[in-house]
Amino acid sequence: MSPATTLYRGHEGMWMWVVHRTTGIAIFFFLLVHVLDTALVRVSPEAYNEVIGSYKTPLYAIIEAGLVAAIALHAFNGLRVIAVDRSTWALRHQRQLVWAVWIGFAILMLGFLPRHLMHAFGGA
């Protein structure tokens, strides 16, 4: 019944916290599923082959690219959080470090995505 309140207009730090938690939880669930389907090999090798076979589909290639993106972003920002906790310089320059995180992320993805997608869609 209560009317919508405004979304708090935090700056870079608040949004990177949102990104960090979202990517952290996404990675966790992905790896959980992956551990479970890998464990299938002990139960039924045929079922395992079928599930793992689906990893070769284009849809899966895109999900995989998303996973790599989430890990990269989470890892770079994780380093930023560690730096901010340990050094006063990093604490005072945390906003600039956010840009460093995104630049590092962009470089890594630019290196990774072409290879990955060529591999997935190039029929190799």
Add this chain to the structure above:
Amino acid sequence: MTATAEAPAKAGAVPSMTVTLKILRFDPDGLDGREPGSEYWEEFTVEAHATDRVLDALHKIKWDIDGTLAFRRSCAHGVCGSDAMRINARNRLACKTLLKDLNPARPITVEPIKGLPVEKDLIVDMEPFFASYREIMPFLMTSGPTPERERLQSPEDRAKFDDTTKCILCAACTTSCPVFWTDGQYFGPQAIVGAHRFIFDSRDEGEWDRLEILNDKAGVWKCRTAFNCTEACPRGIEVTKAISEVKRALTTGTV
């Protein structure tokens, strides 16, 4: 050169403007046929000067338009910490926020600070906030007999906690914290600032009592370095830095 006589701007005249305030109201009693406990947005338009603050506009509304509007203020000059509220989606003191700095072309939104129970309109129950402050024992703790004279301290030692002495307990930091919004158990940034002021005071001997309290699971480890507190503090305290220094004291075991 002679003075030109045409259209002389009156000396000291302050330009005026029309501003609209969009206020999130909460009516616990159910006046005017509303359900008790209803929450709704209400817009008020007032004439203001370019030198006016949000607090002046709230006064105009309360005094001239709608006397039922409830908000706290005391000093009106950024000293008492009574009027923290969420203005254009950020925590600020109404008495330190100029209307002209807020893009008065659009309605200015005013809401109570978030994470504390709303009592009426912009007034929240500050008790949970003060309770956290009391937890960290914000008073000088010493052993031995009281000295005859002042407890001396070097300027270097005084500088260690200078920043955190400036706190006015307005709660802008604590109620800007995303962790506090979802976890009312968290002491919140202000309690850590209050503790920092004594932990790093060379005259105080209670630092480990306080550090132990902040080492609790509702304590300093809940901080996720979102920096909302530092950005919200009307006193310009580097709140996240103070929290970080407390974390470091806990991990290194030295103050």
